[in-house]
Structures are given as structure tokens and as C-alpha cells.
Amino acid sequence: MKLPYAEIEFDDTGERVHPGQVKDAASVISREKATDVIVICHGWNNTAAQARDLYTRVVESMHMVQGEVPGAASRRMVVIGVLWPSIQWADDVDSGAGAGVADEQETLQDMIRARIDDASVADRLVELVPRLEASSTAQEQFVALLRKTLPASTEGEDEAAFEMLATGDVGEVLSAAKGGTDAPDALAAAGGAAGIDPMGVAPLDDGGGAGFFDSIMGAGRNLLNLTTYYTMKERAGAVGRNGVAKALEALHDAAPDARLHLVGHSFGGRAVTAAALATSAKVSSLSLLQAAYSHFGMADDWDGTGKDGAFEKVPSRIDGPIIVTFTRNDKAVGVAYPIASRLARQIGAGLGDQQDPYGGIGRNGALKTAASLPAGTLLDVGGAYAFEAGRVSSLNGDAFISGHSDITGRQVAYAVLTAVATGRS
Template identity: 30%
Template sequence: MPEPGPLFWFTSFADVKAPFYAIRFDKFGELASPKTVAELVKRLESNDFTDVIVCAHGWNNIWKDALANYKGFIDRLAEIHARTGVRPTRPYRPLVIGVFWPSTSLVLPWEQGPRIAGQGGGDAEVLDEWEVDDQSVVAESVAPGDLAEFYELSEADTLDAAGARRLAELLLSAAGDGEDELPTAATETTVEDVLDTWREYSQPNAAGKVAPGRGGRRVPADEDPDAAAEAGREDAGAPVAAGAPDLDPRAVLRLFTVRTMKDRAGKVGVRGVGDLLRRTMAAAHGAHFHLVGHSYGARVLLNAVARPDGGPLPPVRSLLLLQPAVNHLCFAEELAELGGAPGGYRAALDRVEQPVLTTFTRHDFPLRKVFHHALFRPGDIGEILVAGDDDPPPSIYAALGGYGPRRIPPSPSVTMKEPAGAPAEADFYDLTKAAPQVTAINGTALISGHGDVITTATAWALLNLLLAE
């Protein structure tokens, strides 16, 4: 059996060799790489490293896809170093930690490996092509005595009013309450909430251009439902009235799968990555910690920073959120929807020394058109909202990576920057003490889809954080 240690070494600028550690967690947030972490802590205690970069994925199909994207991001940093000559003015000896957590069984349609490696667009085109077994994912939380009934209802082509209500009851009893994300809300989700959201999501325009029917047929967002019906596509395009009996169980299973992923990311952050940060920060003798999270990986890191088990951590140096699948109100100062409580990740801002950088784009189909249909528990409010351009979010549950942050005055939006050809021409982000705590980066011109984040532009944002004094 190989000795624990770095998974590989890479070359930083100035030909400095740097180690990459792969740290695994299970779906409960328990550490699955204890020997590797022990060796990592010992290496950090040597005081050889000035900067520790911690990355968290949200889109790995399998291990090799997540690893390939971590390597790709490191390569983009090296490319910028070579092209621009931009260097830190202080000593810089980095170590990179890649967090691996089990999203394999929860691959969302916009998070499939072959679609995300810089291909950009096409998010809408894969929405019908679910490779995840939603039924088995949700069944993990169903009471054993209810499983037979759950399978019978969830495998039906459509459900009448009574069947839909019973499936909603079973799903609600199996669902987590989001307690890892926000304080307990004043109200609880009801069966009617589930049914209302199910019906809304079943509308042809609810998910942009895709109806969730079994046929996977498409209905343009601006198409008249009556015209669709006349064309013989009632099952894919006709809206479901409030009292209509026919509902596709796959639609609600998809929504609950998204919720399961959300809660799992919270557990991994609170219980697993929070403890990892506590141990490595104590061992690293004042090294700067820089956190980078994509999609649900942003949720992992925000939970680790804002509410780790064992109490507050020392502040991390920086936090870069790439197309975060969290609520656009997560940094809000006050939420009337939660009795005046702050956004669920407001506390994280006080645990990050530099301004938080977070990207959003109009091209992120799932975070702009789908995500808010899945997160309808009161406890989800304020944990998933961020907006920065001129269009309002479609729902209080809208995603940060689709719309940018709101209710955090001042909340400026800046156009995403690209690295120039020489240090004198470089266009830097404002990371001075006068800068706001959160800067929304409008990546519409450079980020072409939810998974299009392994680029020189995103690496340039991280390099800015590494360079800042």
C-alpha cells in the first residue's frame, strides 16, 4: 500500500515545486483520508509553505473528472505566470489541497463531466439527460416501511391528485430541513408547499425551455401552450392547473435530489472541511489560506468558514466563489423573510480577510432557470441568492451564481477581467481595505455556462487574491 502524501507535485512560478493533496470525505462529512491528513499536517508544521490553496468541487462525475479540473485550474495559473510575468512581491511557496466529496451518485444534469471541461454552453440541452438515478438517491432517506409504496408511486408515468399528495407526504417526511445552512425558520414546509412547487416546476416555462415530462420534448419559453397543445404536445407543453391530477413523479424526484445534494454539501463543510481547516491552519504557522469553491463546492466552503463544528476558525485570507449554487441573499444584512435574521453566510464575511469574489453569468442555465424550484423550504432562504446585473431574480430562492448577491450595501458588480500580456498592462480587481466585503464579478462575457470555470479569467481572479497585500 502506498505511503500517504501528495497525490502529485506541480511547478509553481520561479520553478518552485509544490505538492497537491487529495483529501476525501464521505457523504456524512466524515474524513476518509486520515493518514493523508496526518502526513499533510506534519508537512505544514515544517513551516515550508506560505500559502495553502483549498479547492472544493461541485461538479465531479467521477474522481478523475474532479481531479482533471483541479489540475486544469493549476495549469491556468501557470499559464498566467508564464504569459504575464506577474509575481508576488513576497515569498511564495504554495501547497494545494483538493477536497473530494461524494457527489458521484448525485450528478446533476449541468454537472456532467464531459460537458464542463471548458465547453461552456449546452446547459439547457442536457437538462433532460439525467444520468443520476433520482429515485435511488431519494430512497436513501425514505423510512424502510414506506419504501414499497415510494417505489410504486415514483415509478408511475403520472400520478393523480391522491397519488401526488401521498408521494409528497413521503418525500417531505424523508427530507432534511436545511438546518446546517440557516437558523430554524419561523415556518415549516407543508405538503401543499411541495405540491405547489411541483406544479410550478411542471410548467413548460418553469425551467426555461425544457418541460420535465418523460418524453424530454422541448417547448420554447415564449411558445403559446395552446399552440403546443394543438401541435399534439400537451404532455410536454400544457401547464398543469392547480387542481390538475396528472403530475410526473420524476419532476419532484429531481427537485428533492437537488435538495439532497445541498444538504450533503452542508454536512461535508460543517463536519469535515471545517475540521480540516482547523487542523491545517493550526499547523501552518501563519500561512495564508485561500479557498476556491465551484457550484456546490462553494456551499461546502461557506459552511466550513461560517459554522464549523467546534466553534469559529481563525480568518482565512481569501474566498473565491465560482458560479456558487447558494442563495443570492446569503450575505444579506437582514432578511424580513426570516424575522430580520441575517443571511445564512453573513457570518462568513467576518472570517475572510480580503473581499470575497463571487462570479455570476446570464449563461448559467441551471442556476437561473432551475435551481430556485428545488429550494423551497423556509430554511433555504438567504442561503442561495446573489444578483448583480439589472434583472431581478425570479424567486427569493434564486441562486448566487445566476444573479449575483443582493441586500448587501454596497454591492457593486464589476465586469470579469482577463490577464494582460505584461505586468504593466494588468487590470487588477480592487482588493484594498476600501473595497466592499463582497464583489460580484459579472462573467457573462467570459463564462459561457455553469461548468465553464477552468479558464485563465477565473485563475486571474485567484492570482489577484494571492497577490494582494
């Protein structure tokens, strides 16, 4: 890495795995006489090696563009990498067109092994996969096992979908997840019957029979993605509230003159947003890179009944700008939300887009957010941003972000460092 670096590791509840790491990080900050501390948090990467590789590439891009960012060249920056036990989430979606049944089964089995923490549950799910096509009993058992991995409850903009997933009729849950013509009428109108792909990447019917997503294997894959989403939603929130928030306070106490900045990718975006809401330390900027939470997360009265997003108060807690990258190219953020819409019987013109109550912030930017500036565009290096303290700038990254994990380019680094450099010195 080209910038001084330290890391802090948390378990799935937000407890520090190595208590001495915060003190070590503070020592690096002190030794470097840092003016700015950038705390970066990964998302779906499920190994420390993957997270470190992501951080290395992000920091290298920051180093490359630092001299191009107005006001950033003279700043002494230290990067703190957060490590936490995330579950792998789909980086992109393969429609499976032309794949045989055996291939679809193997794909689902591999996903189960990668994403279900409880080995005994994973083994039982894997054993059920070959029977899913022909056995309604196997389907019921499959859904029941997935439900065992869900958190006890959820809060926020997706409660209705969670309740359906956790307690709804198994046949309806599977139909919603399939999106095919056997779904209830309202659901079918939003999906399979209208020829809309639930993932936004391929037609449901490729002309040669049922496509991957309207098969029972596709339903299993979709439900696994959605179950992973709720598991990660709870875990990322705990890591942010209980872990990152307290670490920020400790770092601020050790180096009160250093400005603190939060950068989160994917579910790491939820973690750092939760940290910003919970911490007593002053946060000088917040950068959400393809974040995996609702586009109404920071919204005011998102549903017309007076309900605010879970993170509605976050903009008022940030001493500098908040930036959000979003793109239609992010298939991973689009995985859970269209299925959630079907489960909750929310019928929009475009599943997963701005009209969908269950759209993601990494797909559509921050919506119905009082603190938002008009949506803008992710610029090339050298472009002029007009970020403002306490305001949310949603940046369309279609031109530079090709997928969920494509956040290591110079254009993203330039936007992040512009946010870092904006505000008081």
C-alpha cells in the first residue's frame, strides 16, 4: 500500500477479535501525524485476504489521484481497514440459459456451502437440492431450513418482505422467488407473466424452455440470496453499532485533531452508516460505494405514512459530505430487492429500480432524502464536484463502475478523496 495502514478485526457481534489493534492503529496515526483517518469497511468478501486485496487496490488508486484532488495533496492520510466475518454474496448473476438440471443443482449446492454458516444446516440443504424439482415435501423442508438461518426479526423498510419470507405460505414464497407464471396474479403481473427478469439481466424465457430464474433451482438461489441479505443486514448493523462506532471513539480520544472518514462497500456501507449513527465521535465524511441497503435508508417519510428510513438522522451527524455511488450495472444489489418486492406484493413498473419500494441505494442512489443534493454523475479524475457538508450526493457510476465490486478505480478514489478534502481543515 502507498498510504500508512492498520486494521481492526471484529467478530459477528462487533466485539474486537484482537483488543490491542485499536491501540496499534492509534500509534500509526500518531506516528504519521495524520490529519485524516480513513476507515474502510468491506462487504461481501468472506475472507480477510479478499478484504485486504480490496483495500490494497482502493488505497493504491487513492495514492495515484491524491495530487489531483483540490486540497488533498498536503493532507497526511492513514487508512484503517475493518475486517469482519461477512458471508459471500453474489457479485453478479448468471442466467444459466442452456444449463442442464445437474449444472443448476451444482450451482445451488455450491452457493449453499459458501453462504450458510451452520455446517449441519448447509449439509441438509445440499442433500435436498436434487429432490426439489419433483418433491413438494423437499421444497417445504428447504424453506424451513433456510428460515432457521434468519435473524429473529428485522426493522426498516423491508419488514413486510421479511415477514413473508419468515412465516408465509411456502408455495407463495417459492412462487414469488421463481417469478414465473405460476406466481399469484399480482406477482406474475410484476414478473414472469410480463416477461420481466427478476434480476434484470436476462429474459425469463430464452426460447428453449424455462430459464434459470423461473425454475425451482432459480427460486432456491433467489431465496438463498435473500436469506443471506437479512443475515448480513443484521450482522453489518451489529458490527457498525457495537464495533466500528466504539473504535472511532477510541481513535478520536487518542488523536483528537485527526479527522475521521468512513468508507463502506456493499454491506460495509450499512456497517459504516450504522457506526455513524451510533458513535459519539465526529465523522468528517461518509462514502457509500455500491452500498447494500434500501434506497430509502436515509429518507424522510419514505412510505407516505410518516415513517423515516433507519438512517434518516445520519446526514445531520456528518461534519462533511456524504457521497453515494450507484449504477444499473450493479446486479448484486439488485438480487435481493426484486424478490423482496414480490414477497411483499409490491408491484412497481420496474422491479429494483427507483419505482420499486424495495430498491437498493447502490442501484438507485439515496431517494426521498431531505438532505440530498440533486443526483449527479461520477466524474473522471480532475472533474469538479460541489459536495456540501451534511448533504448527500448520489453519483451515477454507469460510465465507470461495471459491477458490484468494481469500486477500486481512480474515478471512485477521486470522489472519495474529494469528500475527504471537503470541509474544515
